[in-house]
Amino acid sequence: MMTFFEKQTNPLDQAHHMGNLMVDNMYTSGTAGKKFFTHLKENDTFLASRCKKCGTTFFPPRLYCEDCFIEIPEEDWKEVPAQGTVRLFTIATLNTFGEKLDEPKVIGMIDIEGTDGAMLGYIETDETNKDLIGSKVKAVLREKKDREGTVKDIRYFQVL
């Protein structure tokens, strides 16, 4: 057999002391995040923000342009449809412990329509062998009553 498959890989078999880091964090959504998610709670569309100077439309929306380094005022925010195009996709099979997931997950980089930005998200499809690049997809959101104002409100993207 190939040599590297024979390595010992379980450090817990060796003399050791256990320890862990018990840390919980909250992350402030920020002004831009609050606006984006508050809108998403009540609507079936996304918000994006456009830099007047360079014309880049940021998605997720931001309060500043990272290129021009200037603020993006409120009047330069716009509503865009919660849909886009698959730029890239992969089929993930492992969990964070390096073990098999129960079901492989199709994850895509979705270019959001009307913006220069993109979003990572699950793609729901029966055809995992199909080349999804260039496919139009729509965000499937939670029922309005169940939305909590986080990215989890976007359940997955459905191929149109």
Place this chain on the structure above:
Amino acid sequence: MTRKVCVIGVGNTDFNSMTPDVSWKEFMYEACKKAYVDAGINPREDVDSFITCAEDYWEGFSIFDEFVPDQIGAVLRPCCTVCGDGIQGLASAYMQIMTGLVDTVAVESHSKISDALSYGDVVLHAMDPIYEKPVAGQVERERFSGPSYPEKSPKPLVGKTDEKGRVHPYYIAGLEMQHYLRSTKTTEEQCASVVVKNKRNAYDNPMADYECSLIEDDVMQSEYLFKPVKELDISPLVDGAICFVLAEEGVAKNLGVEPIYLNGFGYSSETPWFSSRGMDAGYATMASKMAYKMAGIKDPKGAFDIIEVDDRFSYKELQHIEALGLAKPGEAAKMLENGELEKDGKLPTNISGGSLGIGNCLEATGLQRSLEIVTQLRGFAGKRQVKNPEVGLAQSWRGIPSGTGAAAIFSRYPEVKA
């Protein structure tokens, strides 16, 4: 007269999938001691400043800097941590020496990643917590919950089935490899050839831990884990420590050691947002441009006798060669096919075995690459010695999900002959 900075000593441990016999302190001591002996100096008197390159979450400590001084000879001496790749540490050392405040600086970096039981989650934790990280799935638990395991059985969280739903963040590499293959018309088979080459090269490197005789079919038939990334496209994790001693060239002359000069370096970071980020290793392009300018290299093609680039995923070697301006997009694979990246080729690349052959040692990767270049320039590389190299380039990346990279140019001369 302008000061010149050179490497006067290097030391390293072996690279192993696990190092259960030594603590992280003990193997850092080993690497540093070897470097000081190599340079012929006593760190307690002769080293003016100490730098470690480490990141708290990899180490499992808060404020890891505090755990560093004793094992590197830096107790009650100027000592700091650079939270970045080893080449970023070399850059800091260079700048310290150029100020004239110090003459000799030690730079250490290591991976004791076998101690980290939650590697995938640490990597995942490096993604934007509001928009991007939650896509992989999240642990839903009560806020401020305190200890997360039952008191009577102090077992780690690792292994609890309800904690296992999160997707491994290497899926980002699946997306990026897809992009690389499409935009450059490179094939999965050509990436498989990188794995074959580097794991074969590793046989001639006694430090390497993942040497293997493979053919392209073995790689192609290994399982898709993050399509198109296959199991053998991924460099496995490894433990190891490396120490460099840098000094002003006068120090080298007094010690009588043959100096290897650090002629140029650069580092650069992409925006962290995947939504706005390019996927063509722009960090490597910008870092290398900075390094070329500093070293006075106008055309990098033909400037180097040997290069070591980051190959933590097979496609990364080809992508980085192109990003460094050493090949046009899509041409790195052709150079590989033509044998140009072999030991006796035009541009020997990852003759050490790279991360695929030696193992992925995280923040120490830049020093691992630099170590190979220095060893080759000194002519100490044994069976894998490239014929009479004079100038070499080491390049590294901070790994998924980062967009940060660094590059360093070393040569046997104070000035690179452009």
